[in-house]
Amino acid sequence: MNKELEHSFVTQLEENQNIVHKICRLYTNDSDAHNDLFQEITIQLWRAYPKFRGDSKFSTWMYRVALNTAITLYRKSKRSIKTQDYEGVSFKISSEPYDDTTEQQLKLMYSAVKDLNDIDKALVFLYLEDKNYREISETLGITEVNARVKMNRIKEKLRTILNP
Template structure:
């Protein structure tokens, strides 16, 4: 990959890294697992970047890679994910310390989502909470818009029941 493409990738990743942090928070329970998953998603984004054609927004593509990586890793092993050595990657990005104080009011919702929904439902809720429209959700998850709407309505009902017994 050319140096300018590498610099463009690093700049885009730094600009949108909160997307990856949010995906990590949805699929992990502790700091170490969060960091491991962040590292693995970053590596997968780096590997896939040369194939990014720009047909969608970078952030949409980033969501898709992040969610697919998370789902794949956690389907293989619910307890521990295997990661690649980050030091072998040619670039270094400046990472922010993830501050979740603004999201404390969502703690119960995240717990309900993490503990009671399957992987696809988690991804759907995540994208919905990120204010993605159903077109972008359907593109990211590879399902129809109608299917995304129906699934989301069922998930809302399920979460209401879980959070307000």
């Protein structure tokens, strides 16, 4: 890979790394697993980056790759996530420390969302990120109508969980 492509990737990843942190928070239970998943998603993003055509926003593409990676790894092993080394990558990404205290008021919501199935979790995450149903449907590979119907059902399920 050339330096220009590498620089472009690192810049965009640094600007959007909170997306990856939030996905990691949904699919992990401790900081070691969070860091391992962050690393694995970064590796998968780097591998896929040369194929990014720019047909969608970088963040939308990033959501899709990150969610697919998290869901795949989560399904393989619900207790621990194994990572792989990727040799030949020489860039350094400055990682912002993840501050869990800023999301304490959402702790109960995250707990309820973790009980949802993988696709529903991803849908809620994108919804909470203020993505419109078109973006959600593109990211998850479902129809816009299906995204709306699923979201309404999820809202009702969360209401039941949070207000027994």
